[in-house]
Amino acid sequence: MSAYSVTAxxxxxxxxxxxxxxxxxxxxxxxxxWIFTTGFKSPSDAIAYPPKxxxxxxxxxxxxxxxxQTRQTEAYLAExxxxxxxxxxxxxxxxxxxxPSRFGERFLNSVIIGFGSTFLSVFLGTLAAYAFSRYRVxxxxxxxxxxxxxxxxxxxxxxxxxxxxxxxxxxxxTHAGMILLYTAVNLSLSVWLLKGFMDEIPREYEEAALIDGxxxxxxxxxxxxxxAATGIAATAIFCLIFxxxxxxxxxxxxxxxxxxxxxxxxxxxxxxxQDWPAVAAGATLxxxxxxxxxxxxxxxxxxxxxxxxxxx
Amino acid sequence: MGETTIERAAKATPPKLARRIRGLSxxxxxxxxxxxxxxxxxxxxxxxxxxxxxLSFTNFRANRPNAEVKWIGLRNYxxxxxxxxxxxxxxxxxxxxxxxxxxxxxxxxxLAWFINQKFRGSNFWTTVIVLPMMxxxxxxxxxxxxxxxxxxxxxxxxxxxxxxxxxxxxxMIGDTxxxxxxxxxxxxxxxxxxxxxxxxxxxxxxxxSIYEAAxxxxxxxxRQFWTITVPMVLPFLMLAVLFRGIENFKMFDLVVQLTxxxxxxxxxxxxxxxxREAFEKWRTGYSSAYAIILFVTVFGLASxxxxxxxxxxxx
Numbered sequence: 001m002s003a004y005s006v007t008a009x010x011x012x013x014x015x016x017x018x019x020x021x022x023x024x025x026x027x028x029x030x031x032x033x034w035i036f037t038t039g040f041k042s043p044s045d046a047i048a049y050p051p052k053x054x055x056x057x058x059x060x061x062x063x064x065x066x067x068x069q070t071r072q073t074e075a076y077l078a079e080x081x082x083x084x085x086x087x088x089x090x091x092x093x094x095x096x097x098x099x100p101s102r103f104g105e106r107f108l109n110s111v112i113i114g115f116g117s118t119f120l121s122v123f124l125g126t127l128a129a130y131a132f133s134r135y136r137v138x139x140x141x142x143x144x145x146x147x148x149x150x151x152x153x154x155x156x157x158x159x160x161x162x163x164x165x166x167x168x169x170x171x172x173x174t175h176a177g178m179i180l181l182y183t184a185v186n187l188s189l190s191v192w193l194l195k196g197f198m199d200e201i202p203r204e205y206e207e208a209a210l211i212d213g214x215x216x217x218x219x220x221x222x223x224x225x226x227x228a229a230t231g232i233a234a235t236a237i238f239c240l241i242f243x244x245x246x247x248x249x250x251x252x253x254x255x256x257x258x259x260x261x262x263x264x265x266x267x268x269x270x271x272x273x274q275d276w277p278a279v280a281a282g283a284t285l286x287x288x289x290x291x292x293x294x295x296x297x298x299x300x301x302x303x304x305x306x307x308x309x310x311x312x
Numbered sequence: 313m314g315e316t317t318i319e320r321a322a323k324a325t326p327p328k329l330a331r332r333i334r335g336l337s338x339x340x341x342x343x344x345x346x347x348x349x350x351x352x353x354x355x356x357x358x359x360x361x362x363x364x365x366x367l368s369f370t371n372f373r374a375n376r377p378n379a380e381v382k383w384i385g386l387r388n389y390x391x392x393x394x395x396x397x398x399x400x401x402x403x404x405x406x407x408x409x410x411x412x413x414x415x416x417x418x419x420x421x422x423l424a425w426f427i428n429q430k431f432r433g434s435n436f437w438t439t440v441i442v443l444p445m446m447x448x449x450x451x452x453x454x455x456x457x458x459x460x461x462x463x464x465x466x467x468x469x470x471x472x473x474x475x476x477x478x479x480x481x482x483x484m485i486g487d488t489x490x491x492x493x494x495x496x497x498x499x500x501x502x503x504x505x506x507x508x509x510x511x512x513x514x515x516x517x518x519x520x521s522i523y524e525a526a527x528x529x530x531x532x533x534x535r536q537f538w539t540i541t542v543p544m545v546l547p548f549l550m551l552a553v554l555f556r557g558i559e560n561f562k563m564f565d566l567v568v569q570l571t572x573x574x575x576x577x578x579x580x581x582x583x584x585x586x587x588r589e590a591f592e593k594w595r596t597g598y599s600s601a602y603a604i605i606l607f608v609t610v611f612g613l614a615s616x617x618x619x620x621x622x623x624x625x626x627x
Binding site for chain 1: 425
């Protein structure tokens with residue numbers, strides 16, 4: 001930006017813009033900050049009026065999140081002294097830990113289904129994108145449009161036959177079924193994003209490799225893939241975030257073994273109503289990885305979001 | 313420029329030999345690479361769609377798989393289109409769509425315009441603003457019910473703090489007048505960044521030279537804004553509206569967790585209603601017809617809109 005530019009915004013303009021944007025950002029961040037802090041509040045602090053900004057942090061919410069508890073008599077508690085800090089915390093309420101809660105399992109399901117479907121959709125997407133980018137595929141434009149249009153269907157509308165299909169194939173409430181479903185949902189995005197990235201890799205590199213005696217497949221693996229690595233990583237993050245956040249299919253098609261965290265977290269109930277610190281603790285653990293990814297990979301992610309608009 | 317080495321080498325190599333060197337033919341590789349994707353999309357998207365169309369002409373109920381399935385023609389469609397409750401859910405959806413789009417466009421464009429002033433730290437604040445749209449709508453929506461609690465909720469407390477009203481005097485998700493706005497607020501909070509990012513891409517695509525030329529012609533800043541900035545960002549903005557429109561027509565997770573469609577049926581959007589018909593009342597045939605009607609509506613509206621969008625782009 002040169003000092004003589006007539007179009008550059010003035011200092012004062014920049015200052016006002018900066019303050020307004022920062023103000024919006026702070027307001028927008030408040031709910032997230034509230035989730036984070038509520039996770040460390042005691043149940044009484046969480047529902048205090050007026051809402052408490054300063055409080056004594058406790059891990060009670062996290063303990064409640066990971067365990068199931070039952071009430072016990074004074075005599076029983078006296079006979080079985082607590083063996084760890086978290087047992088002590090639970091005993092103080094007149095309860096004992098009955099076992100681990102289902103949160104761990106549900107979180108693990110989210111990880112398995114998220115990574116499984118991401119791997120598959122990026123793998124298949126890379127192959128298809130390469131073919132669309134480099135070869136004359138018959139009916140190419142029609143196929144590309146078909147791939148994109150599958151994205152427009154409302155999930156609930158597709159869920160009815162998928163529910164029936166999964167039931168007859170024995171795929172309902174299984175990891176494999178959910179991985180397959182999320183892969184299919186993510187594929188359209190994956191193919192389109194990756195085709196954009198592949199189009200930008202100069203063909204000359206591969207052609208040079210072919211002349212050096214590589215087969216097509218070797219050229220793809222050793223020349224194109226390393227070049228497309230950033231694009232593939234960005235696409236993978238998108239697919240992962242979608243699968244991680246998905247709720248509609250998860251709540252309709254899973255109930256037990258393969259249930260992911262999004263349908264589970266809202267059902268965390270404590271003694272006498274929703275246990276907000278435990279819900280907040282679960283939400284924090286669940287949302288944090290996505291936030292970290294977003295911050296670390298902001299450039300690629302932002303590019304991916306505006307992709308559809310920028311590429312005309 | 314003369315021939316490149318590659319071109320020369322390509323000419324020197326006889327076609328048959330070239331093919332052997334490359335292993336499989338290009339065509340075969342292309343098909344091997346594309347086939348799994350097409351197959352999976354057919355199996356999980358197109359086949360179910362066709363199945364839904366077939367079911368929509370029957371009285372099938374998924375919770376009674378052994379009952380006799382009767383072909384009832386267009387009866388399901390007839391019943392849906394004459395059902396007054398469905399028109400109420402359509403109204404709720406229209407209210408939600410209209411206000412989320414208006415608010416997100418205004419806020420998103422303003423934010424993008426401010427960020428484009430390129431002040432120090434604008435990248436950092438952009439990242440912060442984008443955070444909500446990356447998160448799980450169901451989990452976040454569920455937590456918003458806590459923020460919306462009368463008295464103890466942060467939202468009610470903040471409103472009370474700013475306006476002096478009694479925080480227990482209103483319940484955002486318990487009041488039929490306020491609940492439709494409760495879902496609009498959360499959706500706007502979540503998705504304004506999306507509109508903002510697309511507007512930002514639009515603003516950044518305008519070359520400085522246009523403004524410089526306008527400056528030479530002594531056009532006022534106000535005039536530059538309306539004759540350069542707005543028309544050049546418009547195609548981008550319209551695209552953002554299209555994406556948001558389609559997404560919010562399908563809206564399910566966020567609103568289900570926030571209000572569950574209540575109080576009464578005041579925030580029962582079409583997707584929530586469809587879910588009830590299909591997976592709570594188990595009227596599979598009926599809800600298949602419902603799904604098809606929604607699907608046709610989205611596609612119809614979207615394609616009319618895309619036509620308008622293309623006209624704007626051509627100008």
